[in-house]
Amino acid sequence: MIAKDSIQTDSPVGKSDHCMINFDFCCYFNNEKTSGDRFSYFRGNYELFNESLNNINWDVLLSNKNVEEMWKSFSSVMSENIDRFIPKKKTIRKFISPPLWMDRATKSAIVKKRKSWKKYKYLRNNLPYAKYVKDRNECTNAVRNAKLSFEQKVALESKINVKSFWNYVNSKLKTGSGIGTLEKPDGTLASSTADKVEVLNQFFTSVFTHRGDLKDYDTNSESNNFLDDINICQEDVLTKLNKLKTDKSA
Template sequence: MGDFNYKNIDWSRETTPENLESSTDKFLECVKENYLIQHVQGYTRHRQGNEPSTLDLVLSKDEDTVKKNLRIDAPLGKSDHVTIFYNVEIVIDKDNTTKNKYCFYRGNYESMSLEISNIDSENNMDELNTVDAWAYFVDKIKSSMGRYIPVTKSRRGRRHRKAWMNVETINTLKRKRKTCEIYKRNKTSANWETYRLARNRATSSLRSASIQYKSKIAKEFKTDSKSFWKFIKSRTNTKTGVPDLELESGVIETEDEGKSKELNNFFASVFTKEDLNIIPTPTAVNLQPELLEIQVTTEEVFKKLSKLDASKSPDQMGYILKF
């Protein structure tokens, strides 16, 4: 897809009035020789006083690749080129499964904290060993999160509109598209002026909403740093995380644990393999005094927990700090 700027081609007949040596004719012959299909059948450039033309093209090798619902809509900003919307059919293994997520911002953390504070009174954890006490504590946290934090379903690949898009901005964009359609059906000076005003108003509204949103994030950075870093992440093109790995057997590894093991095996393979039959005897080290007992007080644990940032995301086990 792109602006090829060949206005003298009749794509309904695939012909051009220009001579055989012209770049327009050579481009058309190139499209035919490579068996490409051009899907745009309407005008893509409109300007008052100029004849409309088809400059923006969508080319594909297969007629069914681009779906039949290709749509020509209003231009972006003050451009005289229209926007083109279409769906491309690509055969992929799409995961349509939904995933349950906690709505942490809607949690009832006062009731949750009160319930967790009574854990020791329900069961004397001093009588349990470390493993059993931790398992009991984790079970209580999970059940408490299920009661006091709402759950929502999210679908992978779901599109979201820009965070700074408000109702006023959306309405101005709808007005712009509507006036553009009217002008395309009836190209009069009055309709062009109506569309021009709607286009400028939409552009101004978009810029104003974006600036206000960015200013709000900057002012509230100290109290709401998550919104700031969320905005920074949305403006970057880099992707974090390890993608799915294809093993030597041809199996695709999607789980984090499996990826970690596979990468660990790969990195370990470059190290020199030592002869295990010849192992040097280590020098004896006299460790004095021996560490036979570790003392951990409640005050020390509370001091460490108090320094944690409650606004941070949950850990890998899904436990939050806010309560």
């Protein structure tokens, strides 16, 4: 479905004498926009944050609790202090990310071409048209060279920087990845992120194997088993680091 309010005319593509028509065609599911208030962590007052945490008696707060209860207490304290000492900012996504090959010079050439086209449409004579043709050819060459240069760079670094290669490959896909609308057990549809998480969580927990012989670990109990013979040298750490794969998460 084409949104009527999104139809706009723009300068022709390449050497064509036909105007380009831009419009929004809705054919896929809509992901939720990540807009609203977000924490601005780089502007936080971490001196007061640390002072507030140091004033808490953690031994008393976490005593006589199992792991789940300790985590809830710790998480509650952190959330409260984040709200107190970390400011928020409004974020609204108003633009589409430019292509990966787009650089400043290419963007300037595109803007220059569009300005020349608008001027020609307004004046309708040979002088602005000649200026538009000149800017159009420069824009075409700039786009072609930017794409070629970027693709050559990605190809040369594909063995070293695998993430950059697959990032460019995925940018060429016409469809975006995501989770569509899910059906709840009662037959209604889950469209929000929270509802989708709840539906998936209920499904995955339903196939888990429940064991009744597992007991909570007693945090107050003492153990005589100590790990006191750890031997880590610089060579071992360097060997492990050299074996890490940059294209893997672990």
